[in-house]
Amino acid sequence: MTAILYKWSLDEWHELIDSGVLEGKPVEFLEGDIVEMSPEGVEHSYTNQSIADYLRKLLIGKAHIRDAHPITLDNSEPEPDIAIVRLPETIYRNHHPYGQDIYWLIEVRPRADVRRKGTRTFEVSNKTLKKDLEQKIITYARNGIPEYWVIDLKNKKLIVHAKPNQDNYLQVTEYQSGTVTPQAFSGIQIGLNELLLF
Template sequence: MKTLAKWSVEDYHSMIGAGVLRDRKVELLEGEIVEMSPETPIHYSTASQSSNYLREILRDKAAVRFNGPITLDTSEPEPDIAIVRLPESAYSNRHPGPEDIYWLIEVARTSLSKDLDLKAAIYAAANVQEYWVLDLADPRIIVLREPQGRQYLSEQIFRTGMLSPLTFPDLQVAVERLI
C-alpha cells in the first residue's frame, strides 16, 4: 500500500506563491491537492445569482464571497459561496478561517456525493456551524447543522418556502431564489 504525501496549508501557499499551480484549478482538501471539476453554465449561473441575492439581503450584516478560498487546518477549499464576518478588508492578507464563517454553500449537479461526503466532513471538522448544498439535479437545498467531529447531526431539506440561517434567525431567504 502506498502512502501519499500530505501537504500542509503552508506548503500549498508556497506552491501558489512560487507559481507551481499557475493555471491549474485546484483546491487543498485534507492535505491533498485536488483538481476541481469544470463548472457547467447552470452551476456557475446558480452560484452567481445566489451570491448576488444573498448580498442584497445581507447588506451590512455579512460579506458574501463567490468562488473564493477559505483556510481550514488541513484544507483550503473554494466553496461556491461563503458568508463571512465583516469587514471585507479583514481578508486583504488572508482568506477567511473557521472563526470568520457564518455558513457555506456549495452548488451541486454532478458533485453531490463529494459535497455531502468529503466537503461536509471537512466543514464539520472545522466546526462550520451551517452548510447548505444546492442540489440542481433534484431541486432542493440540503441544510446541514450541528457539527460534531466529521459529521453534521442535523439535516433538513427545503424545496420551497423561506429559510433562516442560524446566525441571522430574523433573515428570510427565499428557497426558490437560490434553486
Template sequence: MTLATYRWTVKNYHQAIDAGLFADEAVELLRGNLVVMSPEREPHAYYTRSIGQYLQRLLGQRALVSEAHPITLPNNSEPEPDVAIAQPLGREYLEHHPYPGNIFWLIECSQATLTKDLTEKKDLYAEAGIKEYWVIDLQHHQLIVFKDLQNGSYTTEKTLTAGIISPLSFPDLPVSVEKLLQ
C-alpha cells in the same frame, strides 16, 4: 513496491501557489491532498452567481458574500466553496482567507459533485466547526441544509424545495428557498 505520497500543509500549498506551480490548474487543498476541481458548466456558474447576488442584497453590510474563493480550515484544507458567507473584515482578508470562526455558513451548488459535496465536503466543514452548510442540489432542484454541530458532525439534515429558511447566524433573515432554486 511502496507508494509514497506527499501531504501538503496550507503553508506549503501557499508557497507553491506563490511560485506559480498551479497557474494552469484549478486545484483545492483537502486534508493535505491536492484535488483537481471540476470544470464549471453554465448552470453551476449561473446558480453560484445568482445565489451570491441574492444573499448580498438580503445581507447588505452585515456579511461578506464570497463566491468561489478559498477559505482556510485547520485540517490542512483550503477548499473553495461556491458561496461563503463570512464576517465583513475588510482589509484583514489581505492577510488570510476566512477561517471557520469568520464563517457564518457555506453553500455548495452541486450537479456533477453532489456525492462529494454530501459526504467529503460535509464532513470536512463539520470537523472544521462550520456552523451551517447548505447544498443546492441542481439535479433534483432542492436545498439540503446541515446544521446543529456536535462532536464534529452535523446532527440535523433537512431537505427543502419551497418556503422560507433563516440561517442560524441570522435568525431574522428570511431566505426564499424558491429564489435559491430558480
C-alpha cells in the same frame, strides 16, 4: 505493494501557490490532498452568480459574500461556491477567512452541464456531489463551520447541515419548498425560489 500518498501541509500548499506552479490549474486543497475541481458549466456559473448577488443585497451591512474564493481551515483550503463571512471585508486583505469568520457555506450542484463542441452537444455529469456531501462535511464540521448548505438542482432540494460535532453535523434538513432561515440571521427568510430550485 500499497502506494503511499503524500499529505501536504497547509504551509507547503501556500509555498506551492506562491511559487506559481499551480497558476491556472483548477485545484483546491482538501484534507492534505491537492484535488482537481470540476469545470464550471453554464448553469453552475449562472446559479452561483445569481445567489451571490441576491445574498449581497439581502445581507448588506451584515455579512460579506465571497464567491468561489478560498477559505483557510486546519489542513484544507477549499473554494466553496459561496461563503458568507463576517465583516469588515478588509480583514481578508492579508488572509482568507478562517473557520471562526464563517457564518455559513454554500455549494451548488447543477443538474448536468450541457456542452457544445462544434455541432455536437453532450452532457457532463455532476461528479462532485459525493465530495461535497461526504468529504467536505467532515472538513467543515471538524472546523466548526456552523452551517453548510448544498443546493441540489438536479433533485430540486436544499440540504442544510447544522450543529457541527467533531467530523459530522448532528442536524441535516432537506427543503423542497418554502423558506429557510440561516442560524446567524434569525430575522432573515430565504425563499427556495431565490436559490433557483424552480
